Amino acid sequence: MRYSALEYYDPRITDSQNLKFREGKSIIMNKKMTRKLAAGLAAIAMLTTAMPVSSLTALAAPGEVFTSNFDNGMGDWSMYKEPKGDATLKADGGKLALNIKSVGDKNYAVQMGLGLIPLYKNAKYRLSYEISCTTERYVEGMIQQNGGTYQAYVWDGLNVGPTAQKVEHEFTMKEDNDLMAKLVFNCGLQENDPANLPAHTIYLDNVKLECLDDSAADKTIAGAKTASIMTNQIGYKPNSQKIAVFRGVTNQTEFTVADASTKKVVYTGKLSAKMGNSGAGEDDWQGDFSSVKETGKYIITCTGLEDSYPFEISANPYSDLFDDSVKMLALQRCGEAVSGGKFSHPACHTSLATIYGTNQKIDVTGGWHDAGDYGRYVVAGAKAVGDLLYAYLANPNKAILDETKYELDWMLKMQADNGGVYHKVTCESFPGFVMPEDETAELIVTPISSTATADFCASMALAAQAYKTADSAYAAKCLAAAEKAWKYLEANPNFNFSNPSGVTTGEYGDKTDKDERYWAACQLYVTTGEAKYLQAAESIGTKDGLDWATVGDYGNIALLTNPKADKSSSAYTKAKSTVISEADTFVSNSSKNPYGVALTKFDWGSNMTVANAGIICGLAYQLTGEAKYLNAAEAQLNYLLGSNPLSTCFVTGYGTVSPKNPHHRPSVKQGEAMKGMLVGGVNSALEDDAAKAYLKEAAPYKCWIDNADSYSTNEITIYWNSPLTYLLTITDTNGSTTPSQDPNPHEQIFTGYSGSE
Numbered sequence: 001m002r003y004s005a006l007e008y009y010d011p012r013i014t015d016s017q018n019l020k021f022r023e024g025k026s027i028i029m030n031k032k033m034t035r036k037l038a039a040g041l042a043a044i045a046m047l048t049t050a051m052p053v054s055s056l057t058a059l060a061a062p063g064e065v066f067t068s069n070f071d072n073g074m075g076d077w078s079m080y081k082e083p084k085g086d087a088t089l090k091a092d093g094g095k096l097a098l099n100i101k102s103v104g105d106k107n108y109a110v111q112m113g114l115g116l117i118p119l120y121k122n123a124k125y126r127l128s129y130e131i132s133c134t135t136e137r138y139v140e141g142m143i144q145q146n147g148g149t150y151q152a153y154v155w156d157g158l159n160v161g162p163t164a165q166k167v168e169h170e171f172t173m174k175e176d177n178d179l180m181a182k183l184v185f186n187c188g189l190q191e192n193d194p195a196n197l198p199a200h201t202i203y204l205d206n207v208k209l210e211c212l213d214d215s216a217a218d219k220t221i222a223g224a225k226t227a228s229i230m231t232n233q234i235g236y237k238p239n240s241q242k243i244a245v246f247r248g249v250t251n252q253t254e255f256t257v258a259d260a261s262t263k264k265v266v267y268t269g270k271l272s273a274k275m276g277n278s279g280a281g282e283d284d285w286q287g288d289f290s291s292v293k294e295t296g297k298y299i300i301t302c303t304g305l306e307d308s309y310p311f312e313i314s315a316n317p318y319s320d321l322f323d324d325s326v327k328m329l330a331l332q333r334c335g336e337a338v339s340g341g342k343f344s345h346p347a348c349h350t351s352l353a354t355i356y357g358t359n360q361k362i363d364v365t366g367g368w369h370d371a372g373d374y375g376r377y378v379v380a381g382a383k384a385v386g387d388l389l390y391a392y393l394a395n396p397n398k399a400i401l402d403e404t405k406y407e408l409d410w411m412l413k414m415q416a417d418n419g420g421v422y423h424k425v426t427c428e429s430f431p432g433f434v435m436p437e438d439e440t441a442e443l444i445v446t447p448i449s450s451t452a453t454a455d456f457c458a459s460m461a462l463a464a465q466a467y468k469t470a471d472s473a474y475a476a477k478c479l480a481a482a483e484k485a486w487k488y489l490e491a492n493p494n495f496n497f498s499n500p501s502g503v504t505t506g507e508y509g510d511k512t513d514k515d516e517r518y519w520a521a522c523q524l525y526v527t528t529g530e531a532k533y534l535q536a537a538e539s540i541g542t543k544d545g546l547d548w549a550t551v552g553d554y555g556n557i558a559l560l561t562n563p564k565a566d567k568s569s570s571a572y573t574k575a576k577s578t579v580i581s582e583a584d585t586f587v588s589n590s591s592k593n594p595y596g597v598a599l600t601k602f603d604w605g606s607n608m609t610v611a612n613a614g615i616i617c618g619l620a621y622q623l624t625g626e627a628k629y630l631n632a633a634e635a636q637l638n639y640l641l642g643s644n645p646l647s648t649c650f651v652t653g654y655g656t657v658s659p660k661n662p663h664h665r666p667s668v669k670q671g672e673a674m675k676g677m678l679v680g681g682v683n684s685a686l687e688d689d690a691a692k693a694y695l696k697e698a699a700p701y702k703c704w705i706d707n708a709d710s711y712s713t714n715e716i717t718i719y720w721n722s723p724l725t726y727l728l729t730i731t732d733t734n735g736s737t738t739p740s741q742d743p744n745p746h747e748q749i750f751t752g753y754s755g756s757e
């Protein structure tokens with residue numbers, strides 16, 4: 001078989017609908033196809049912008065790209081299955097053997113493939129392999145985009161059978177450079193096949209991709225512009241510490257702060273000594289301009305370097321950001337129509353959900369979509385609720401209270417009659433890049449977990465405290481749900497959740513539920529004043545952590561911000577020393593990092609971890625009044641908003657440079673980043689193909705890419721936004737008010753509760 005054609009193929013639509021373009025043939029499309037193509041091209045355009053220059057990977061001269069002969073196992077080859085497909089993949093006698101029991105319900109329901117293949121626009125390639133099958137059937141072999149529209153760069157429809165055939169296909173890459181293409185064989189349900197194919201095995205051998213000619217290829221990967229002078233791109237409050245970071249300094253010693261429009265210099269300062277920043281693979285210099293306090297719009301300049309992006313100094317620089325950080329949650333609402341411009345959509349996920357392994361159906365509509373996917377997960381929701389309601393208690397804001405109730409109402413539906421709480425509700429697997437109302441597969445409620453139950457218990461106890469004044473009946477309902485969950489926890493030991501067979505959505509597994517139980521006990525104690533909960537918290541022992549897996553610090557926050565706290569109790573003093581010692585580590589890390597960031601390691605969701613560190617420092621400031629803690633807390637905010645090695649404001653739609661291609665299904669589908677979302681950020685573990693393809697040369701602190709396929713660096717979640725909301729609230733301590741004030745003063749919230757003694 002030999003084509004020199006480029007064809008487009010979308011494995012997510014059926015064969016007959018597929019758009020195939022062969023050179024020399026006319027293209028006939030109906031309206032639906034034209035729309036699909038237009039959407040596809042828009043998505044491709046989105047996916048191929050803003051690749052950091054640092055990730056440039058050059059291909060050697062023409063020659064072999066890869067060969068797989070399967071003599072020593074299957075290497076990086078893997079299988080992809082949709083829920084209805086059933087197959088196994090292994091290397092067998094020097095061949096790759098795909099043993100298929102069921103072809104499932106789509107052509108890609110059973111796939112074998114090899115990812116991370118670099119293809120350069122205008123380069124010529126030859127793909128070759130030997131394929132056979134124990135039965136006569138039809139399969140497709142192609143190299144495709146692994147994400148986006150899954151367009152094929154080269155495609156063959158193959159009639160395979162017991163006699164091995166050699167397939168050889170020369171093609172020119174016509175699309176933009178793609179360093180993460182995937183060679184796949186669609187071995188699922190094919191229209192050309194007889195119904196009820198018997199179980200069979202497909203063998204593959206001597207797979208080879210060669211580059212024949214790359215003289216016309218342009219191997220430049222369009223890079224994100226990296227700035228030379230970094231600041232918080234939104235700005236600063238007048239009394240805050242303000243430090244700009246410089247790179248590429250040669251022998252300059254001074255910098256200036258100038259009015260952004262008149263360019264009039266308002267301040268001249270001295271650059272610090274050079275600071276090494278090996279994690280970011282650069283040297284940096286700092287410029288402190290804290291003494292500039294007059295409100296206005298400014299830039300930072302330094303001879304020989306490009307000016308900074310403009311930023312403002314104002315009493316209230318983050319009020320829009322605060323509002324949008326909460327509004328994002330409203331746009332993530334599930335189960336009711338959402339109105340939000342391009343992101344409006346009709347009610348989604350409204351059908352009853354099946355309890356896993358049973359025929360029982362329950363109503364679990366509502367809540368927020370977790371992230372770039374549409375799952376709803378209790379432990380993730382609890383982290384968000386914790387941030388929002390502790391933020392509310394620190395600085396009452398009605399928008400927080402109203403929006404959080406939407407999630408709490410859903411969580412209440414996730415509690416089983418026995419008091420335990422189901423771990424999550426999702427479909428079996430993640431959908432493609434569709435709007436939420438178009439994810440219509442069966443909803444499955446996965447079994448109760450003790451982490452979800454304890455997180456639920458803590459969240460409901462916290463809600464009972466937070467809603468006491470605004471809605472006492474609701475507070476009472478939440479407290480009753482919390483007490484019921486607590487009884488369940490007392491009767492049931494730790495059991496870890498892992499995805500039940502057939503379910504492949506987010507796991508949110510955990511090694512222990514001790515920290516969740518600690519949070520629940522502390523919060524129940526603060527809400528009810530009952531000594532048994534304090535005893536329970538003490539017997540579990542003080543815990544820490546502010547993420548979905550470790551939540552002990554929420555228990556500490558509950559104890560430490562309890563207006564009736566007994567400050568001499570051992571639980572209180574231990575909570576305080578835990579928080580202060582964490583804050584001291586963050587202050588120390590922050591002082592050593594040119595950008596002031598408190599982390600020394602960046603994992604999946606590091607922007608949350610940065611915000612969490614800021615929250616802990618903010619709390620330490622409230623407890624001690626020491627300025628170093630407030631400075632460190634604000635430094636974390638500055639990092640998130642632009643003072644970082646990527647010179648990016650990590651909240652969509654804010655600052656001069658922000659993520660345009662978040663891994664967020666509605667944003668991909670609409671071709672525009674929804675505003676007000678904090679992306680996951682730097683993750684040096686390279687946990688998705690886009691990160692692996694484009695960041696393999698990047699310094700650890702720069703492993704982030706504005707690519708919609710990079711779910712491990714550029715996704716968004718409700719529980720990455722919520723710590724931003726909390727951080728904005730807790731740093732709002734020196735005069736200005738970010739959130740609009742709730743009419744009910746803080747103290748009233750506790751009326752009617754005994755509190756602790």
Ligand code: G3I
Nearest residue numbers: 370371372373505506507508603604605685687711715717
């Ligand atoms: O904590 C370890 C650290 O000790 C270790 O050094 C490091 C090395 O890689 O890994 C760290 O663990 C990481 C963990 O997140 C905490 O950061 C894991 O590698 C990483 O795989 C794990 O990622 C989680 C991801 O799901 C995959 O399970 C994210 O935290 C979590 O936020 C994310 O959640 C997903 C949901 O499943 C589905 N919905 C979207 C959501 C966001 O991406």
Ligand code: 9MR
Nearest residue numbers: 371372373430431432433505506711715
């Ligand atoms: O979209 C999914 C994202 O929300 C998750 O965080 C991520 C990790 O579990 O998985 C994403 O889904 C990807 C899947 O894991 C692999 N195939 C591509 C999917 C992205 O569309």
Ligand code: ZN
Nearest residue numbers: 334335348349
């Ligand atoms: Zn939904």
